[in-house]
Amino acid sequence: MALFMDAHTIEGGVSVGDVATAHEADLATQGGHGVSYLRYxxxxxxxxxxxxxEAPDAEAAHAVHREAHGLVADEIYAVTEGR
Structure with missing residues (x-):
């Protein structure tokens, strides 16, 4: 599995509560795509x-957002965790 960071921009701002709700939808959807949303x-x-x-590829991560709530990322980057 690879590690990705995605970025979204919501015109007019966004509330933490709305993002938490979307994240819960991601968690409920991710298993069917072999994806694990870790943090936001x-x-x-x-x-x-x-x-x-964590996802097999960027498209799998994108598919979870699209299916869970439709708020797809503007950008997605493969990243490596550093210390």
């Missing part, structure tokens, strides 16, 4: 959301 970060005022996910 939110900048409410800027409307930025970042999700860390």
């Amino acid at each position: 970060w939110v900048d409410e005022a800027a409307g930025k959301i970042f999700c860390l996910v």
Whole structure:
């Protein structure tokens, strides 16, 4: 499995509560795609959301968002965890 960080931009801002609800939908959907959403970060005022996910590939991670709630990422990057 590879590690990915995706980035979303929601015009007009976003609430942490709404992102938490979307994350729960991701968790409920991820198993069918072999994906594991791990963490997320939110900048409410800027409307930025970042999700860390283990997935076989970027498309599988994208498919979970699309199926779970339709809020697909604007960008997705393969990342390596550092210390």
